[in-house]
Amino acid sequence: MPEVRIIAKNFMDMVASMPAMKLDKLFENGFICEAILRSLPPLAKKYVLQLLHIDVPVAAKLLEEWVLPDGISKHRVAIDRKNEKTYKVNPTFQRSLQKLLVHGGTLPRESMPSNITVRLPNLEDLEAYALEQWECFLLQLISSSHVEKPLNISSSLMKVFQRRLLSQRDKEAPKLTESGFQFLLMDTNAQLWYIIREYISNSEERGVDAADLISFMLELSFHVIGEAYNINTLTDFQRNIIKDLADLGLVKLQQGRKESWFIPTKLATNLSVSLSDLSSRKQGFVVVETNFRVYAYSSSKLHCEILRLFSRIEYTLPNLIVGAITKESLYNAFENGITADQIISFLQQNAHARVAERIPSVPENVTDQIRLWESDLNRVEMTEAYYYDEFPSREVFEAACDCAREWNGLLWEDSKKMHMVVKTEVHTYVRDYLRRQK
Numbered sequence: 001m002p003e004v005r006i007i008a009k010n011f012m013d014m015v016a017s018m019p020a021m022k023l024d025k026l027f028e029n030g031f032i033c034e035a036i037l038r039s040l041p042p043l044a045k046k047y048v049l050q051l052l053h054i055d056v057p058v059a060a061k062l063l064e065e066w067v068l069p070d071g072i073s074k075h076r077v078a079i080d081r082k083n084e085k086t087y088k089v090n091p092t093f094q095r096s097l098q099k100l101l102v103h104g105g106t107l108p109r110e111s112m113p114s115n116i117t118v119r120l121p122n123l124e125d126l127e128a129y130a131l132e133q134w135e136c137f138l139l140q141l142i143s144s145s146h147v148e149k150p151l152n153i154s155s156s157l158m159k160v161f162q163r164r165l166l167s168q169r170d171k172e173a174p175k176l177t178e179s180g181f182q183f184l185l186m187d188t189n190a191q192l193w194y195i196i197r198e199y200i201s202n203s204e205e206r207g208v209d210a211a212d213l214i215s216f217m218l219e220l221s222f223h224v225i226g227e228a229y230n231i232n233t234l235t236d237f238q239r240n241i242i243k244d245l246a247d248l249g250l251v252k253l254q255q256g257r258k259e260s261w262f263i264p265t266k267l268a269t270n271l272s273v274s275l276s277d278l279s280s281r282k283q284g285f286v287v288v289e290t291n292f293r294v295y296a297y298s299s300s301k302l303h304c305e306i307l308r309l310f311s312r313i314e315y316t317l318p319n320l321i322v323g324a325i326t327k328e329s330l331y332n333a334f335e336n337g338i339t340a341d342q343i344i345s346f347l348q349q350n351a352h353a354r355v356a357e358r359i360p361s362v363p364e365n366v367t368d369q370i371r372l373w374e375s376d377l378n379r380v381e382m383t384e385a386y387y388y389d390e391f392p393s394r395e396v397f398e399a400a401c402d403c404a405r406e407w408n409g410l411l412w413e414d415s416k417k418m419h420m421v422v423k424t425e426v427h428t429y430v431r432d433y434l435r436r437q438k
Helices: 011-016 020-027 030-039 042-051 060-065 069-078 091-103 123-142 155-164 178-184 188-201 210-220 236-248 301-308 327-335 340-349 364-377 394-406 424-437
Strands: 251-255 260-264 286-288 293-296 312-317 320-324 385-388 410-414 419-423
Touching (some): 020 091, 020 210, 030 091, 042 069, 060 069, 123 251, 123 301, 155 236, 188 236, 210 236, 293 301, 301 312, 301 320, 327 364, 385 424, 394 419, 394 424, 419 424
Antiparallel strands (some): 286 293, 312 320, 385 419, 410 419
């Protein structure tokens, strides 16, 4: 069974992979420099801050003198000392960060006064809105029939999904791919990073500069949760982006009598924080028993549909979903490209508080059986091949077998009946060889 992995990178991974010219353009924005600084591990932050006001290259040996004894091992992994290299902070990054630290930074827009904005949601309502919007968005990925109020997803966002998460044939509704099923089992923060990364990756196809897009999103993460910001302060490009972000639950859009505004949610302010900083335990809802029964203390339709990906849902109550992990339900999950490790990881990460502190949080007999059922499907490996028979003579048969062996493509042979099977990729070579023999 083919295995597809989705790797969710954060903004700093994307920034590091950009060309030098675009990096310099990004480094002109002080907020991006601050976001990069706070995303670095402690030792890297020390390097940057120590080098920030040094205008000449510093030798690796000198850097080692700045490190405390308990950090020497990490330092020697990070720094190449063999070639006597020197190190210096990127000049554009250096100037912007110096200016930000000395003079402070101000956002290009201020929050709107309370006498203009009305009916602003409180933080609890805003978080509930963001969660509802995100779940509605994911439910629409699974099937639009599960959504009470379908979102009008923009073409730019649909391209993100159709690249890897969805597939669609003529006159058929979009269906989840193997990557799509795996995506649904990921942590919410990892899902968000994946969507944003793909959204930025195909920005050039939409005529949008990736550097401008990253700059706006990182700037957005410095806004205050729950504050209202005038949409008229955005450029036309940013207004289009903010509509897509509203579909994802990163901002809430509101319309007043004369003005309209957007309100950042917690999802938006997390954009400049690394995944490791977001790894604090969330409130779990799943209890798995040794008899393979699953109890999910949740009223979320999304949770129900995710559990349905690998278990049999038996009944649902207002705040409880009851199901069972069966051989048939797992086989269906494995056929959709979901792996045993992903299912087990989902159950562990979402374990209810009553069982989360146990070791293990999911019974061992259940995790062992899930892996065994997966291994049952992996006993036979399917390979596309061509079957040959009716050879005119044994000499031609043996010569054809030798030809297939030379290309490392002979899968099976029956010397008595003069039959053989070869890999698809070497079929043309064997066929051409046989034609020459005629």
